[in-house]
Each structure stands twice: as C-alpha cells, then as structure tokens.
Amino acid sequence: MKAEAALVDRWRELATCYNTVACALDRALQDAHGLSMSEYETLDRLVDANCEKRRMQEIAAAMYLSQSALSRTVARLEKHGYVHRGLCEADRRGVFVEITDAGRRCHAEARETHLKILAEHLTPAP
Numbered sequence: 001m002k003a004e005a006a007l008v009d010r011w012r013e014l015a016t017c018y019n020t021v022a023c024a025l026d027r028a029l030q031d032a033h034g035l036s037m038s039e040y041e042t043l044d045r046l047v048d049a050n051c052e053k054r055r056m057q058e059i060a061a062a063m064y065l066s067q068s069a070l071s072r073t074v075a076r077l078e079k080h081g082y083v084h085r086g087l088c089e090a091d092r093r094g095v096f097v098e099i100t101d102a103g104r105r106c107h108a109e110a111r112e113t114h115l116k117i118l119a120e121h122l123t124p125a126p
Contacts, residue, residue, distance in 0.1 A: 021121045028117050033110040034080075038065060038073045040114060043082060043107040046099040053086070053098035082106055 026037040033040075045059050060070045074097055077083045082103030086096050099107070 017121075021117065024117050024121060025114065028113050029110055032113050033106065035106070035110055036073070036076075038063075038069070039077055039082075040107070040110050042070070042073050042077060042097075043099060043103055043110075044114075046083065046097065047104065047107050053096040056085075056095045056097055059097065077103065080106075 022037055025040070029035045029037055029040050035043075041063060042059065045062055046054060056067070056070060056074065060067050063070065065073065074083060074085060078085055080102075082100055084098045084100060086098065087094065
C-alpha cells in the first residue's frame with residue numbers, strides 16, 4: 001500500500017504543479033499579450049515546427065487540446081491575423097495552419113513572458 005500511496009501522492013504533486021503553472025501562464029500571457037495559454041502554445045508549436053505550415057491533426061496530437069478545442073483556438077488566432085487556415089490539396093478533409101508574420105512577432109514578444117513564468121515556477125531552488 002505504501003507504493004500505491006506514494007504513486008498517488010506523486011500524481012497529486014504533478015497535477016498541482018501543472019495547475020499552478022498553467023494558471024500563472026494564462027494570467028501573465030493574457031495580461032501582457034492578450035493571449036491564452038492555449039493560443040500561445042499553438043503559436044509555439046507552429047514556430048517550433050520550423051516549416052511553412054502544419055496539419056491541424058499534427059498540432060492536436062502534440063498538444064493537450066481536443067480537435068474541437070484546437071479548432072476554436074486557431075479560429076481566435078486567425079481572427080487576430082496570427083495564422084491562416086487552408087485546405088490540403090491532396091486530402092480535402094485535411095486542414096493546414098500557417099503562422100503569419102504578425103503571429104511570429106506576437107510569439108516572439110510573448111516568449112519572454114512564457115519563459116519568465118516557467119523559470120519562476122520550475123527552476124529548482126539552489
């Protein structure tokens with residue numbers, strides 16, 4: 001039973017840590033850049049992909065969002081001019097997302113805020 005209790009305790013620690021960091025990121029990104037954590041993460045995945053565009057399915061698979069939540073997130077980013085969506089020529093069911101220059105600028109500005117919050121919460125104490 002001790003091993004089970006330790007496992008559950010570890011899970012609870014991880015969940016608490018994630019929730020604390022996620023809330024701090026959401027507040028800081030919203031206040032400083034008008035972005036939710038999901039919107040920033042979507043831009044970050046597009047920048048990290050290091051390619052012209054990425055399929056929505058690939059982004060959703062790499063993130064914690066469902067397909068429908070990602071679709072809503074991308075719609076908000078598109079409304080602000082940070083991304084463009086387009087259909088895949090080879091497979092009309094596929095949707096590509098492409099980051100714009102404005103999206104790259106927004107991501108670059110928000111990146112400092114993102115890193116600052118991560119460092120505050122995840123850097124081990126000396």
